[in-house]
Amino acid sequence: MTTYLLCGARLLGGAPTDVLLGEGRILALGASAAEDDRASSAEVVEAAGLVALPGLVDLHTHLREPGREDAETVASGTRAAALGGFTAVHAMANTSPVADTAGVVEQVWRLGRDAGWVDVHPVGAVSVGLAGTHLAELGAMANSAARVRVFSDDGHCVDDPVLMRRALEYVKAFDGVVAQHAQEPRLTQGAQMHEGIVSAEVGLAGWPAVAEEAIIARDVLLAEHVGSRLHVCHLSTAGSVEIIRWAKARGIPVTAEVTPHHLLLTDELARTYDPLYKVNPPLRTDADVEAVRAGLADGTIDIVATDHAPHTREDKDCEWAAAAFGMTGLETALAIVTSVMVTAGRMDWADVARVLSSAPARIGRIDQGERAQGRPLEVGEPANLTLVDPDARWTVDPAGLASASTNTPYGGRELVGQVRATFLRGRPTVLDGLAVEPVRDAGALP
């Protein structure tokens, strides 16, 4: 088997170190790496100046297969993920058919394994058909080959408090987590964008912050009541950050995610009437952006998740009100976190490794190793890692991205931080910023 010697990589942004990868694992670090017998035949990867991070893990990706292969497939979306530095993604359940049975989650898991770009961990639906009335077969999905641990009706809110309570109780049996799309449906009927000064001025129906905050407040209390893990998807308001901060101080087992777009963009962009900026939850105000940045920096918000939501031209190239909600994000996520948090001095690379790898891996229960304990990149750990040029400036070209859909809101924008290489179990899926080949080794290491 080929071994790879990464020369002079800065582990988590530290001093330059050599890293030897082989047999799917990190074989050696530092001076011993180059001296190791197994390094003599290694392929050398020049990594001077590059930061080595543990392979990124996305807890929230829409891969659209089965059902909307015109927007994305497991193969196209996971190739985009590898180019974005990811080695694992959680595939959301709002497919067609919905991933609400063991059969569908196993299908998605197999498609991911066959594609070989990243590990695909299917998310199971909470309710049958995402309809919000009957609990899906959570246990069967958990016990399937896909080993589902994250359950979500994402795209829809589990608004019935009794169903939410039952789901929280049920997933305890297999250490699962319910990931809530927090949106009070009655408060957001017909809503098109954040409710505020801009919505009033442009004349689009408003989506009040309270529609998100009311559900999060209810759900943290439910999680406390039943003693079960709750995860809050794509939190977007200052008030939501306050509620999570309060809940954590109280010891409630809640985790929260923010998307790159909610860390960067605001509702001012709706003035363009360009549906590229139409997303659920909506882009909020400057004050909200500042609150989610502060919440991420102080650990109130646990992770960054992309909510990569590819849509076809037919679904996006139309007037605002008719367009689908969602934007792509796998290939720009790391650069936005770098630009907004690292270059700005609010987070270091160890923090990036936490919010984009170890914390999402732990929430999704996808491995029990050092990475999940927050100590990635140790000898013996799976060789899932990403090399980033921390200073590279690049301009986003929608046509140059690998996703099958082009609905990125960042076209023409200059970002800092570029993925140069991604390794999945010791094999490169990306080298020199280009996709190499998938890893077809039938799954995880023993």
Ligand SMILES: NC(=O)N[C@@H](CC(=O)O)C(=O)O
């Ligand atoms: N985020 C979005 O705007 N859209 C998502 C659904 C979701 O994440 O709620 C989608 O599936 O398109």
Ligand SMILES: [Zn+2]
């Ligand atoms: Zn959602």
Ligand SMILES: [Zn+2]
């Ligand atoms: Zn989503």
